[in-house]
Amino acid sequence: MSDGRATVIGGGSWGTALAHLMAYNGNDVRLWMRNEERVAELNSAHTNTRYLKEREVHSGVVATSDLVEAAKHSRLIIVAIPSKHFREVVHTLGEHVTGEQILLSATKGFEAEHLKRMSEVLAEETCVKKVGAISGPNLADEVMDGHPTATVIASRFDEVVEQAESRLAGPTLRVYGNHDIVGVEIFGALKNVLAIASGIAAGVGTGMNSRAMLLTRGLAEITRFAAAAGGNDLTGLGLAGIGDIIATCMSPLSRNHTLGRKIAAGKSLEEARAEMHKVAEGVNTTRAICLHADRLGVDMPIARAVHRLLFEGHSASDVLSDLMARTSRFEHTERIIGSPMEQRGSVIESALAVIGRMGN
Amino acid sequence: MRNDLRDAAIIELRSRLLEACLKQSQLPGGLSLDVLINDTLFHERKRLDTDRSSPTWAADVSFWDGIKSKLGRSGPAQHRQLLSAIIERFTEEVRGNFNPMVFQFATKVMPRALPVLLNAVSPKRLFRRGVPEMADTIKLQGNIEGLQRAAEQGTVILTPTHVSNLDSPVIGWALHAMGLPPFTYGAGLNLFSNPVLAYFMRNLGAYRVDRRKTAPLYKDILKEYATVSIEMGQPNLFFPAGTRVRSGHLEHKLKLGLLSSGLRAYINNVARNKENPNVYIVPCTLNYHLVLEAETLIEDHLKAAGKSRYIISDDESSNARKIAAFAQNLVNLDSGVVIHIGDPLDPFGNAVDEQGRSLDPRGRIVEIDRYVRDGSGQAIHLPQRDRAFTYEAGQAVASAFSRYTVALSTNIVALSAFELLRRRHPKLDLFRLLRIGDEGTGIKMTVLATEVRRVWEQLNELASAGKIVLADEVIAGDSTEIIRDALRHFGSYHTRAVLKRRGDRVFTEDMNVLLYYSNRLRSYGLEPKPDGGQQ
Numbered sequence: 001m002s003d004g005r006a007t008v009i010g011g012g013s014w015g016t017a018l019a020h021l022m023a024y025n026g027n028d029v030r031l032w033m034r035n036e037e038r039v040a041e042l043n044s045a046h047t048n049t050r051y052l053k054e055r056e057v058h059s060g061v062v063a064t065s066d067l068v069e070a071a072k073h074s075r076l077i078i079v080a081i082p083s084k085h086f087r088e089v090v091h092t093l094g095e096h097v098t099g100e101q102i103l104l105s106a107t108k109g110f111e112a113e114h115l116k117r118m119s120e121v122l123a124e125e126t127c128v129k130k131v132g133a134i135s136g137p138n139l140a141d142e143v144m145d146g147h148p149t150a151t152v153i154a155s156r157f158d159e160v161v162e163q164a165e166s167r168l169a170g171p172t173l174r175v176y177g178n179h180d181i182v183g184v185e186i187f188g189a190l191k192n193v194l195a196i197a198s199g200i201a202a203g204v205g206t207g208m209n210s211r212a213m214l215l216t217r218g219l220a221e222i223t224r225f226a227a228a229a230g231g232n233d234l235t236g237l238g239l240a241g242i243g244d245i246i247a248t249c250m251s252p253l254s255r256n257h258t259l260g261r262k263i264a265a266g267k268s269l270e271e272a273r274a275e276m277h278k279v280a281e282g283v284n285t286t287r288a289i290c291l292h293a294d295r296l297g298v299d300m301p302i303a304r305a306v307h308r309l310l311f312e313g314h315s316a317s318d319v320l321s322d323l324m325a326r327t328s329r330f331e332h333t334e335r336i337i338g339s340p341m342e343q344r345g346s347v348i349e350s351a352l353a354v355i356g357r358m359g360n
Numbered sequence: 361m362r363n364d365l366r367d368a369a370i371i372e373l374r375s376r377l378l379e380a381c382l383k384q385s386q387l388p389g390g391l392s393l394d395v396l397i398n399d400t401l402f403h404e405r406k407r408l409d410t411d412r413s414s415p416t417w418a419a420d421v422s423f424w425d426g427i428k429s430k431l432g433r434s435g436p437a438q439h440r441q442l443l444s445a446i447i448e449r450f451t452e453e454v455r456g457n458f459n460p461m462v463f464q465f466a467t468k469v470m471p472r473a474l475p476v477l478l479n480a481v482s483p484k485r486l487f488r489r490g491v492p493e494m495a496d497t498i499k500l501q502g503n504i505e506g507l508q509r510a511a512e513q514g515t516v517i518l519t520p521t522h523v524s525n526l527d528s529p530v531i532g533w534a535l536h537a538m539g540l541p542p543f544t545y546g547a548g549l550n551l552f553s554n555p556v557l558a559y560f561m562r563n564l565g566a567y568r569v570d571r572r573k574t575a576p577l578y579k580d581i582l583k584e585y586a587t588v589s590i591e592m593g594q595p596n597l598f599f600p601a602g603t604r605v606r607s608g609h610l611e612h613k614l615k616l617g618l619l620s621s622g623l624r625a626y627i628n629n630v631a632r633n634k635e636n637p638n639v640y641i642v643p644c645t646l647n648y649h650l651v652l653e654a655e656t657l658i659e660d661h662l663k664a665a666g667k668s669r670y671i672i673s674d675d676e677s678s679n680a681r682k683i684a685a686f687a688q689n690l691v692n693l694d695s696g697v698v699i700h701i702g703d704p705l706d707p708f709g710n711a712v713d714e715q716g717r718s719l720d721p722r723g724r725i726v727e728i729d730r731y732v733r734d735g736s737g738q739a740i741h742l743p744q745r746d747r748a749f750t751y752e753a754g755q756a757v758a759s760a761f762s763r764y765t766v767a768l769s770t771n772i773v774a775l776s777a778f779e780l781l782r783r784r785h786p787k788l789d790l791f792r793l794l795r796i797g798d799e800g801t802g803i804k805m806t807v808l809a810t811e812v813r814r815v816w817e818q819l820n821e822l823a824s825a826g827k828i829v830l831a832d833e834v835i836a837g838d839s840t841e842i843i844r845d846a847l848r849h850f851g852s853y854h855t856r857a858v859l860k861r862r863g864d865r866v867f868t869e870d871m872n873v874l875l876y877y878s879n880r881l882r883s884y885g886l887e888p889k890p891d892g893g894q895q
Contacts, residue, residue, distance in 0.1 A: 003735060075735070094722060099730035127720035129708060129731060129752060130745075156748040 002166040004028060005074035009089060011038060011063065013051035013140035013278065014106055015080030018168070020144060023060030025170045031063045032070035039063040051278065055144045071096035076104070076163050078134065079122065082279045083109030087121050094126035102130045102160050104153070108188035109281040112288035117185040119155075132160040133181055134168075135188035135240040137247030139254065143173070150174040152240040154184035176239060183231025184240040187222055191245045192256045192282030193289060193303050194218040198249035199260020200309065204316050215249055218302050220331070225289075228296045256282035269310050286310055299334070301326060369588045370451050376584055377447050377577075382440070393439035396577065397431055400446060403575035411572050416453075423449060450581050454567050499832075500534055502701035502764060507642050510704040511540055513716030514638030515590050517622045518543060519757055520699075521611060521645045521765075522599035524652050525675075528566070531597060531646070534699050543597040544589045546582060546618075586618050590625035590639060600757055604653070606661035608879035610765055614758055620750040623707040627746075630729045630739040637729075638716055641709075641753060643702040643760035647831070649770045649849045650696065651876070652676050658876035662794070696849075698768065700829055702760045708749050709756030766829045767819050767881060773846035774877035776811040777803055777859060777868065779887055794871045802865035805843070812839040818886050828884060 004027055008019040011033030019031040033039055042048055042063035046056050064070055071077065071093055081089045086107055097103070103126065105118035116124075122131040132155030143149065153164040153175060161177035169175040178184055194215065201214055223236040235241050248254045252261075259280040262272035269283065290307045293300040305323055308314040328337040335341065340353035384390040391399070404424050408417065427442055434442065510516050520531055528545060535543060547566040569582055590596055598618035601611040622639045629637030651657070656675040703711060706728055710718040718726040731749065732739050780803050785793055816837050822828045833845050847866070850858040856869035858877065868874050 091722070094720065094724065099726055099728060100733055124721045127710070127718075127724065127726040129749060156751065158744040159742065 002027075002163060003075050005076075006030075006167050007070050007074045007077040008032065008080060008106075009067075009070060009077060009093065010080035010106075011035075011042070011048060011051075012080060012082070013048075014138070015078070016042075016048045016052055016057060016061075017138075017140040017143045018078055018080065018106060018134075019061045020058045021170060021173060022167045023058035025167060027060065027167050028073075029061045030070045030073040031061050032065065032067055033063055034065060036065055039065050052141070052144055055141075067092060068096050075100065076102045076167060078104045078106050078164075079118075080106040083107055083111060083118065083281060083284060084279075086118055087111065087125060090121055090125040097126050097128055099127055099129065101128055102132070102163050103128045104131070104155075104160065104164055105133045105185070107281070108135060108185075108192060109285050110189050110288045112284055112291070115288055115292045117182070117189075119181055119185060130157045130160050131155065131181075132157070132164065133185045133188065134164065135184050135244060136176075137239060137243040139247055139251055141253055146172050148172050148174075150176060150239050150243070152176050152178050152184055152238065154178045154181040154240065156181060178235065178238065178240065180232040180235045182229055183226045183235030186226040186229060186231055187235060187241045187244060189281070189285050190222040190225060190289065190303070191218075191241075191248050192280070193286045193306050194222070194245060195248040195254050195256035196260040196263070196280070196282045196286065196310070197302055197306050199254075199257035199262075200264045200306075200316050201260075201320075202252075202257070203261040203264020204320075211249070214302070215245055218249075219245060221300050221302050225293070225296070225298045225300065228298050255280045259283070263309060264316055282306075283310060365589075365592060365594060366455060369585065369592060369594075370455055372588050373451055373581065373585050374444075374447055376588070377451075377581060378440075378444055380580075381443055381447075381577075393436065393443055394431060397427065397439060397442055397446065400575040400577045401427055401431070403578075404573070407572050407574065414572075446577070447581070450573075450578050451585070453570070454581060454585055498530060498534060498537075498697045498699060500537060500699050500701070501766075502644065502699075502829075503703050504538055504701050506704050507644075507701050508538060508540065509714065510640040510642060510712070510716065511595060514636055514640050515593050515625070516543075516595040516704075517590065517618060517639065517641050518595065518597045519600050519619070519641055519643050520597070521761055522601040522604050523646055523648055524604060526652055527599070527604075527646055528597070530697055530699070541595065543595045544586070545597040546586065583617060583621050586621040587625045587628070590622055591628050591634075593636075596622075600754065604657060606657045608651075608654070608658060608661075608876035609882055610761055610880060612758055612883070614754045616747075616750045616754045619707070619753050619757070620746060623746055623750055623753070624741065626707045627732050627739050627741055630732060639707050640704040640712065640716070641707065641757060642704045643757045643764065645700045645702075645761060645764045645766060647698040647700065647766040647768055647880075648696065649768050650853050654873050654876050655855060655870075658872045661876075662791070662872060698766045698831060700764045700766050702764045705753065705756050705760070707753055709753040762883070763827055764829060765880065766831050767823075767834060768831045769833050769842045769845040770849050770877050771880045772812060772815055772819065772834060773808070773843055773850075773859065774874050775881045775886060776808060776815050777866065778871075778874050778878040780807065780811055781868075781871075783888070794875065797871040798868050800867075802862070802867040805861070805864050805866060808843060808866055809839040812842055813837070814888070815881075815886050816842065819881075819884070822884060 006019070006022045006027045007030045008015045008022075009032045011031050016031065019029045023029045031042065033042075038048060038050065042057060042061065046059055046061075047054060048057060077093070077097070079086070079090060079093070086105075086109075103122045105122060107118045110117060111121060117133075119131045119133050122128065132153055134151055134153055136151035137149055138151050149172070151168065151173060153161045153168075154177075155161055156179055158177070165175040165177070197214055197218065198211060201210055219236055219242060222241075223233060226235065227233060249257065251257060255276065255278050258276065259272050259282065262275065263269065267275075273280070273283070286303060286306050289300060289303045293303065301323060305319045308319050309316060329335060330337065340350075381393065381396060385392050385396070401424055404420070408414075408421055408424065411417065414420065427446065430438065430442060507516065507518070518531070518535075520527060528547065532542065535541070545566045546569040549568055549570045567585060570578075586596055586598075596618060600614035600616070600619065602615040605611050619641065622641060626637060626639040629639070653676045704716075706712055706718040708718070708728060708731055710720065710726060710728065712718050713725070718728045720726050729739060732741075734740050781798055782793060785796065788796065816834065816839065819828060819830060820837060823830045834842050843866075847859055847861055851860050854870060854873055856873075858868060858870055858873045860867050860869065
């Protein structure tokens with residue numbers, strides 16, 4: 001089945017953690033990173049201090065800055081590059097891959113302009129058809145520390161799930177498969193927006209009730225968006241949905257959460273970003289999602305609120321009170337409370353719903 | 361397909377099926393032969409309960425009764441023989457030999473239609489007198505050379521949009537005009553009941569498909585027959601819409617059946633190291649100014665009865681006078697049908713270059729055999745993987761349908777008129793709007809012209825971006841001319857005028873059919889924005 005080899009493109013914290021996991025499971029792993037110094041550091045000291053502090057990376061991971069070597073090394077290639085540079089790197093990778101190979105995106109984000117999912121970019125820039133995405137409650141630091149967790153491999157191809165499972169599954173990681181790649185990638189990207197909101201909520205000192213409300217209504221909002229894009233409603237209830245939301249939005253380790261807390265503390269977006277060297281994907285995603293929500297006809301109040309906070313200079317308390325002042329609704333159907341339910345066919349029922357009685 | 365090839369294909373088909381049945385029966389969880397026979401028997405008896413009009417009903421009943429009585433008192437050795445007999449019966453029927461009983465049936469259901477058909481539009485006459493005029497009636501455009509090249513570089517599966525029962529004869533003529541051989545094609549048994557269509561169908565290399573047969577084994581046979589014929593290098597014709605589109609919409613949800621046969625044949629070719637293993641999918645669109653069965657189709661759609669009447673046996677294509685009137689129209693009005701041939705694709709949905717090599721989305725050459733090889737380099741079938749590949753190919757075909765749709769004057773004017781009427785009653789649901797129509801007041805010509813121009817401008821923009829094709833008669837964008845051309849068609853064939861000019865106004869007498877013709881251009885976002893009104 002597996003050729004006992006794997007490649008990871010991108011030596012950030014998640015890319016390195018994935019490489020580490022697969023090496024731990026006995027695979028011969030190439031980790032491509034652009035920066036020569038960090039290649040040297042990883043190969044000699046087996047650390048990636050910029051992203052993972054002093055944690056030791058398994059010696060089965062060999063870092064390289066040679067993209068051709070990385071591309072030819074294995075049948076399975078995981079791409080973990082920030083969404084902003086994803087297409088550029090994958091385009092070059094596309095020169096060197098062949099049809100039997102498998103490409104998995106480990107990046108949780110969208111391409112802003114056309115709201116492309118990362119697996120779509122993989123398919124557009126290479127000849128590879130067997131593409132997929134990896135997502136779930138997987139904070140890189142915890143994975144490196146060996147805390148048990150689970151992840152979802154999403155692809156239309158069973159073969160992709162099988163190949164990834166055979167390399168990734170181990171004593172600290174359970175692997176689940178899902179054919180709903182659209183839903184899995186949308187949840188992976190949009191939960192970052194929710195994490196910023198959650199960080200802000202934590203930063204301004206709200207309690208658990210508020211956080212729970214935010215996450216639950218956030219789940220509803222993302223589910224609407226995913227459904228409009230052709231995703232499966234059940235995905236939201238899985239690891240890549242609620243699972244990832246809980247991890248990302250409750251953990252102070254999450255970058256997007258951290259960014260939210262800094263914003264709540266009164267910092268501007270630039271200041272908050274300057275204090276972090278890791279990319280908070282949620283910022284780009286917020287911009288992209290608000291651009292496209294209208295076009296798709298999906299109501300995204302929380303994403304819009306985050307947009308107002310990050311880019312329009314509104315204060316957290318204003319945005320929160322606006323959210324709270326929204327008209328009351330029914331859950332799931334989003335019908336406004338007090339508005340008559342749409343009556344189909346029966347003239348009498350339509351009239352009764354508004355007037356309440358016959359005649360007068 | 362040539363008769364000798366067809367016989368070879370049938371022999372190959374039988375041995376493959378029998379072997380597959382035996383092999384799967386030995387797998388853990390596989391169906392044992394008696395269960396498989398029982399299952400097929402069950403489906404066939406259920407069909408025979410309701411399908412009493414079938415010309416082979418009595419023969420079928422006696423065959424299956426025989427199977428049933430033998431199955432009860434036989435052991436494993438006889439099971440194999442019984443299965444073999446079932447496969448033989450199914451394949452014999454698919455082969456589509458001329459069957460006197462079928463012919464009798466045809467003459468029985470259409471006692472009045474037949475003489476008219478044979479005299480008024482006899483195939484011979486249609487060929488003798490019709491063919492020179494066909495070129496004026498059917499306009500062929502698009503990547504014709506690409507199709508011809510693909511036919512030399514490998515085996516072609518032509519996948520047209522499906523609008524009318526005339527599609528297959530129209531395509532048959534077009535293939536002939538492009539210098540291509542007849543394509544193999546699975547045609548519904550109901551089509552063979554019309555002698556004119558049957559004549560064309562047989563000349564097209566049609567095999568017979570009985571949509572009432574639901575036994576999984578039967579469906580396997582159909583699919584594998586296509587696979588075998590593609591492997592033998594026989595070009596195939598396949599309508600991915602499955603059935604004629606009732607609503608007039610462009611088809612989005614495609615049936616992938618024969619596309620997957622194409623992939624299966626390709627994998628077999630590669631595994632066998634066939635010299636020229638390539639299989640090409642060539643999408644094409646059929647664009648009719650007027651559709652023979654428009655009235656029945658849209659009625660069926662609006663009744664939401666599409667499913668229950670999956671097989672319409674009494675539409676305009678079984679009405680001789682209708683066909684004659686329609687044929688007359690085709691000949692009188694030049695360019696009644698536009699066929700647009702798309703660029704060839706490989707079985708994975710990739711584009712191909714002039715040498716027939718596959719290209720990735722960035723134009724780099726792809727070795728596609730690698731998609732289907734396993735770790736050791738063997739070309740193998742993996743049904744789940746191959747379904748996912750075929751899904752991708754289907755997406756590519758659907759997108760091609762959208763890009764190669766030809767916007768005709770009739771579609772543009774129907775959409776413009778329908779949307780103007782809809783705007784008069786923004787709150788009415790579709791069905792009430794259809795009943796109200798233009799309320800006898802019609803639409804002012806000047807207003808219609810403005811709307812046509814608005815729609816045209818958007819279409820023109822889409823066309824420059826390669827997202828749709830403008831028909832020759834509408835390219836200039838002269839709305840008066842576009843309306844005149846559409847009215848010329850609309851006033852002539854249908855029972856009630858779809859659109860008719862009286863003085864300075866245009867009236868519709870059939871909102872349903874107006875909707876039908878407008879639907880072709882839905883999904884391009886041409887309708888005015890709800891709040892902005894006219895731009």
